[in-house]
Amino acid sequence: MDQAPQITIIGGGMITQIQLLPTIYQLQREGLVGEIHICALNSPPILELQNDPVLKKAFPGQGFVPHPDPALSSPENLFPELYKEVLADAPRNSIAVVAVPDQVHYEVLQVALESQAHVCVVKPLVQTFAQAEEIGSIAYERGLVIGVEYHKRFDPRNLMARSAYREGKLGEFRLGQAQMIEPYYYRESNFQNWCTCENSDMFTYVGCHYVDLVAFITGLKPVSVSVYGIVDEYPNGNKGFLWTDGRVLWENGASLSVVDALGYPNAAAGGNAQGLTMWCQGSEDATLLVHRDQYRGVKHSYESAGDQPGDTVYAEPNPDYFQLLAQGGEGLLPAGYGHRSAEYIIRACCRVGAVESVEERRRLIRALDEDGIMATPANSSYNELVVEAARKSIQSGGREVLINYGEQPGIHFRDFS
Ligand SMILES: NC(=O)c1ccc[n+]([C@@H]2O[C@H](COP(=O)([O-])OP(=O)(O)OC[C@H]3O[C@@H](n4cnc5c(N)ncnc54)[C@H](O)[C@@H]3O)[C@@H](O)[C@H]2O)c1
Numbered sequence: 546m547d548q549a550p551q552i553t554i555i556g557g558g559m560i561t562q563i564q565l566l567p568t569i570y571q572l573q574r575e576g577l578v579g580e581i582h583i584c585a586l587n588s589p590p591i592l593e594l595q596n597d598p599v600l601k602k603a604f605p606g607q608g609f610v611p612h613p614d615p616a617l618s619s620p621e622n623l624f625p626e627l628y629k630e631v632l633a634d635a636p637r638n639s640i641a642v643v644a645v646p647d648q649v650h651y652e653v654l655q656v657a658l659e660s661q662a663h664v665c666v667v668k669p670l671v672q673t674f675a676q677a678e679e680i681g682s683i684a685y686e687r688g689l690v691i692g693v694e695y696h697k698r699f700d701p702r703n704l705m706a707r708s709a710y711r712e713g714k715l716g717e718f719r720l721g722q723a724q725m726i727e728p729y730y731y732r733e734s735n736f737q738n739w740c741t742c743e744n745s746d747m748f749t750y751v752g753c754h755y756v757d758l759v760a761f762i763t764g765l766k767p768v769s770v771s772v773y774g775i776v777d778e779y780p781n782g783n784k785g786f787l788w789t790d791g792r793v794l795w796e797n798g799a800s801l802s803v804v805d806a807l808g809y810p811n812a813a814a815g816g817n818a819q820g821l822t823m824w825c826q827g828s829e830d831a832t833l834l835v836h837r838d839q840y841r842g843v844k845h846s847y848e849s850a851g852d853q854p855g856d857t858v859y860a861e862p863n864p865d866y867f868q869l870l871a872q873g874g875e876g877l878l879p880a881g882y883g884h885r886s887a888e889y890i891i892r893a894c895c896r897v898g899a900v901e902s903v904e905e906r907r908r909l910i911r912a913l914d915e916d917g918i919m920a921t922p923a924n925s926s927y928n929e930l931v932v933e934a935a936r937k938s939i940q941s942g943g944r945e946v947l948i949n950y951g952e953q954p955g956i957h958f959r960d961f962s
Pocket residue numbers: 555556557558559560561584585586587590624625626627628644645646647649667668669694695696735736750
């Protein structure tokens with residue numbers, strides 16, 4: 546393939562704005578990818594991306610092809626099927642970046658694979674194991690890459706932990722505690738329209754990060770999930786499981802407790818509260834891993850608070866996730882594990898997409914699966930089993946749901962009879 550592949554982003558929301566689009570603009574600046582198309586449900590998010598002052602400053606002169614075009618469509622018109630046309634019109638070997646609400650991933654993935662696109666999809670891949678298997682096998686059959694964007698995997702502290710654990714330096718995982726408490730003001734955002742009781746919950750939405758990380762670090766599989774959730778009302782009256790307490794048991798008997806919520810005070814200094822502690826059994830002593838992921842040693846006290854929700858005079862910003870930094874030359878350069886993660890996946894798509902032979906593509910896909918650094922349907926569908934189990938558990942007041950692997954992986958309530 547001699548031309549840089551087109552990128553089609555489906556979904557123009559928060560994650561596109563703060564992470565995916567800046568990374569993709571950077572890859573376009575470097576000549577790795579070609580034209581960028583963005584498709585959203587309606588024009589307001591597209592307009593916001595077009596007018597974003599940070600993106601304009603970081604990537605002067607760059608832009609994207611909008612679907613729908615805000616200049617031609619009124620804000621209230623919805624285009625739920627437009628992405629199908631946009632993907633169908635994309636050249637073969639394009640890359641689809643899927644960043645729509647969780648429950649829409651499956652249908653968008655099907656269309657993306659139908660159009661012969663390689664895929665970078667924000668977590669979670671899909672919401673059930675059966676869907677993950679189906680999507681994974683269609684992609685493999687066609688020689689198309691699917692990378693699931695779990696960016697914490699690219700935080701060096703987690704790569705360090707993975708190496709240390711797998712070298713035997715951290716003993717055997719026994720007990721863990723993790724939390725990810727997202728800001729209270731998220732309740733005001735588009736979340737309230739989709740992250741509702743029937744679609745998702747805080748464990749499913751953000752707890753999956755630390756469940757994935759424990760698997761990423763240790764190589765262990767989760768075998769049991771129970772999640773207790775408290776229902777609260779969003780500002781628009783919709784109801785969501787906005788506070789959750791989950792327990793995940795692992796194949797070696799270890800236990801991880803995970804609390805998640807939209808409950809980090811707007812008045813607090815950081816972006817959220819998040820972290821992981823793992824207590825392990827060593828050969829002669831206990832071993833330990835502690836990651837304090839929200840406070841990374843930076844304190845700022847500004848002249849005044851900014852005008853974005855959650856902005857405070859005294860702040861503890863995270864320098865490691867995603868920053869756009871002046872490093873000489875025109876515009877700003879992305880830095881951080883959020884950038885490296887999306888970049889890694891898109892580079893993998895480009896590498897495999899440049900190969901003609903489907904057999905050779907499949908070999909490269911198998912190598913990515915085996916490396917286990919990038920999450921793929923083949924190496925991370927335990928996440929879909931956990932999500933399925935969590936949804937069943939939380940809807941039943943926290944009953945324990947077991948995961949079975951083997952010939953036909955699946956989930957079922959624990960039977961105490
Ligand atoms: N830490 C992470 O990895 C992380 C963080 C945030 C979000 N996410 C994931 O990213 C996804 C999107 O989250 P977000 O916070 O950006 O949500 P959001 O609500 O801000 O944006 C969703 C976007 O999807 C678009 N959309 C919905 N239906 C569509 C359709 N039929 N066709 C085209 N566009 C459509 C909407 O227009 C909107 O622009 C979710 O799956 C979420 O779980 C991951």
